[in-house]
Amino acid sequence: EDKVVQSPLSLVVHEGDTVTLNCSYEVTNFRSLLWYKQEKKAPTFLFMLTSSGIEKKSGRLSSILDKKELFSILNITATQTGDSAIYLCAVEGNAGKSTFGDGTTLTVKP
């Protein structure tokens, strides 16, 4: 059975802090790992990672995958209140079948 575990489950920080969100997985026929942001509505895409060691970056957000150790991290630097959301990690296997973790709820206080 495919499994994705995210940690921590929740996190409270102050604006300007840097946070690291973790995602570990066990999946048959790994094809990709994806990060989504969910703000009280539908999830929106952040990153897709398929190769180990290659960092994906978008503004203050970055992510990297370690296929040997079966985990990924999502970093957010200089956090803002607008970063408050649930961050979801998903691992995709064959035919697009995706397994999601329970998410990390990030709260950024002013």
Next chain:
Amino acid sequence: DAGITQSPRYKITETGRQVTLMCHQTWSHSYMFWYRQDLGHGLRLIYYSAAADITDKGEVPDGYVVSRSKTENFPLTLESATRSQTSVYFCASSERTPNEQYFGPGTRLTVT
């Protein structure tokens, strides 16, 4: 409207009733998915489809039925609704795999 839409957005139904949630996408994406999200949890895959007339079970398919006669539509039917099926349901589509999925706005279903 372009994109992916779901209807209804909110639904209250009684235990034992049949209810169908609709999902429509305008991109002609091959892959479509149904997820449920319960409070405090991530998304759990109910059913997915790689193309018209091709569907497969996900993690939690019991009590649900899907069909996909046209590429753009992927309805989800609860044959006899139970209280445990109270949840938010998201439909998603993807052009290919592996690839990001585009999510609809969700349907909040309450079974009384």
